[in-house]
Amino acid sequence: MAELTASDLRFAFGQRPALFDGLNVTVRTGETVVLWGENASGKTTLLRLLAGMLEPLRGAVRIDGTPIAEQRGRVGILFQNPDHQMIAPTVEEEIALGLELRGTPPEVMQPVVENLLGRFGLEQMRSRSPESLSGGQKQRVALAAIMAFRPLFLLFDEPDSYLDAPSRRDLLAAVEEIRSEVGMLWTTPNPRRRPRADRLLLLERGQIRELSESELTAHAQTGVSA
Template identity: 35%
Template sequence: MNNIIEVKNLKYKYDQSDEKYTLNGVSFHVKQGEWLSIIGHNGSGKSTTVRLIDGLLEAESGDIVICGDKLTVDNVWEKRRQIGMVFQNPDNQFVGATVEDDVAFGLENQGLPLEEMQERVSQALDLVGMSDFKKREPARLSGGQKQRVAIAGVVALRPNIIILDEATSMLDPEGRLDLIQTVKEIKDRYNMTVISITHDLDEVALSDRVIVMRDGQVESISQPHQLFIRKDLLDLDLDRPFTAELVDQLRQNGLDLPDRYFTEEELEESLWALLSNK
């Protein structure tokens, strides 16, 4: 699997008079078609990292390679077309009077023919389940509906990469999971690459890999099941999974369960197997 993004030794600070760097030697890669989550406490450098990848900020040193090309001042606008970014507050992204106008905005800027634009808008709204709301004003939608429209606006542009910058943090748990499942379906259908900054366990669980950031550096890169057995998740602003806590208690009470992460279904099967053998 090819790397669609390579981040090499990034350094950045917002105020040049500061001695401490916001990012200090950050390096990692993102594979084509994978879902990469980035977690860490506030101020760890998560959002700064993705803003550098999207060209919203410029690194003091280090390289960012996107689709084989080094990100430069000369190609930043071209590279930004390959990336769709969804922020925490969708109200900051709305520009159209209606939902369909808003989704069409980016396509109009690209000068797409009207017929193709209408087809893409219709398809994107259908993908996120918002076709029935195309004539509504974005301001009158719920939080989850607004985020769906923001995602539709990104998907209509057909980017190679979608970045979710805490895009689900303002939603309730049910709306959050529903939205993430929708993004996963879109990702799988179009083989898109997703980078997600999140504090949400369900979002992390869908990832192929997880980067933990701490004090402007990459502390670790692992798969979700490896992350979930760590004892310091609360320190990373991430709740420990219910099954991980339960397995710890069951092992302390004498049940012979391996020290690894279980989904609820896996734990249920393992417990049935253990009890059946007694």
């Protein structure tokens, strides 16, 4: 089991007040953690820190003690808008792109791509342009492309925001498929919309605290879904 750990994080944008000061969080492989926070609570920023896309002003992000900067390929991030992470002309090429850029030999790459096309139900659309797919299909392609790297951790930035009901079920089914292989952190502004979780966290005023199911349910009942 591996651990992705953020300890004593401090972060601020420019001269603005610190978004986090002394924030701690841990995600372990094999567990699914849902992180709920209101708008502008810093969910996206935290995910970017955990993925090594931003540098904290203080504190560190590590996987089993090794700084994240030395193992960025071990953390994948799925953005709210899948269009932000797709550039290849076809689904198949999109899944292969990361491996190709790393110089993976075709004979190694092709079986990986074939396996992912099958696992995520993408064989029928392998030659299609990602642009022409529905939101749920795009998220599945993005997920498959990330899994090509064999990450230890997956960070989901409100990935179901733009999905209709069938597409959301589609994405949740894909998440179930890989649940045991990786550690997942799934952010949402709406406590009613989330995958099955092992732990529930609340990000509030720059700090994280654990919530019980009943606490989360109580919060969910105060609001309406977005």
